[in-house]
Amino acid sequence: MKYLKDLEVKEFTFFGGKVRFRQPKTHRLSVVEVLFISNLKGIKRKSKVVDLGAGFGTLSILTSLRYGCEVWALERDTHMLELLDYNVRINGLEDKVHIVEGDVRFVEKFMEKNSFDVALLNPPFFPKSYGFESNKFHFEVDTQLTDFIRAVKYLLKDNGKLNLLYTTFRCVEAILILLNNNINPFYLRIFYPKMDKNGKFLHIYGVKNRRGNTVIEKPLIINKDDGEYTKEVKSVLESFL
Template identity: 25%
Template sequence: MTEITLCNDEHIEYLSKELGLVVSKEHTFGTDALLLADFASPKRCDICCDFGTGCGIIPMLWCRDGCGKEISAVEIQEKACDQLTRSVRANKLQDKLFVYNADLKETPLILPCGKFDVITMNPPYKAENAGIKSRKENEKIARHETLCNLRDIAKAASKLLKFGGRLCICIRPERLFETMEAMKEYKIEPKALRLVAASPEKAPWLCLIEGKLGGRTGMTVKNNLFVYKDKDVLSDEMMRILGKYREDM
């Protein structure tokens, strides 16, 4: 990684000894993004896109792990795009990871339709009219459907994906049915579901769902993923997912 100029609220989060990501108080990442990146796991030859990429944690993890032949990262917030653009340059990924400062609803006008093997989205978890909205614009966009909703995501993905291409989303359990409805409306058939819980004693707090464009009816429910196997002791699978990231923490 080459030298990079940081703003006052920014720092480098190392995803491995060689790969660093610019994060800030406004644009950082959480466990859900790490889980979604692993759940989607593109093949080396796949053409991929991450909607609402934020600081770019998902595409940067794919680059670290050798996933995807070509990756497009779409983000509407200019500051987040600037962070990721600097990360791409510092890690010399300009030939693989392409950043677009754009509204995901406009991606069919910007990106080639019918080309993508995998699209991911870590969407706002709350509907536009649900709960108390943050006064901070970046938090409002991240948490509430102020700029896009689940139907917008499914509609854009249905145009960009090739037949049989996958849309992978992480969402709160209370919005799972709504997510599947949006997928099916745009011919993306839900094919795989995995629930994430803090421990075997706790109720799931996250759903990882995969849909295939033009897929046949029938969904596989995978075994639950537990973050902890004991109090403050990460599960073996969570250790695997964190992997190289934890080694440099």
């Protein structure tokens, strides 16, 4: 893989060998992403799904495997595109996961408006001002959350659904951006590392051009005090695929 010579990668199997990922050492599949996918809303087998900023394919591949839907995986980074292509092929999903090379900031130039039922979004959440020497994939370099949400608004049909995984420390900002783009947050669920810790991640489920009340769902606690996964997390991991 010619573009990966400067990126340290390893290949792993997950879920009893049912899925394989070749992934960067500094940007790996996490239990938070698995929990997010297990909690997705609004997806059916016939849904047309778009994953914006697909990376090496975590959301696209696992969503397609779990829900049986087709996913269009949008990515612009050359390193990630090579990993994404490899991971789609090694998991036999060439007919289910469609790779789209492009920049979310200019999505109207190469994708059709109002064409998707569901959008998945797990964007970089640290502002560029925080510095990104160690892992650029978690930092906003030249694309901000506003750019991603504008692309979601463009791509989703009326009443189309968005599942957004984001950081809690930018919760208010995220909700305001969604509302400014006519995407109403219907459900929010916060992921907590432990019962006595502050929430770290937030799953927002929103619907385009639809009004309604917002439900704050029960918290998702990942680890018990002894470091073991909670009963809910173990159940998700055991039955995921």
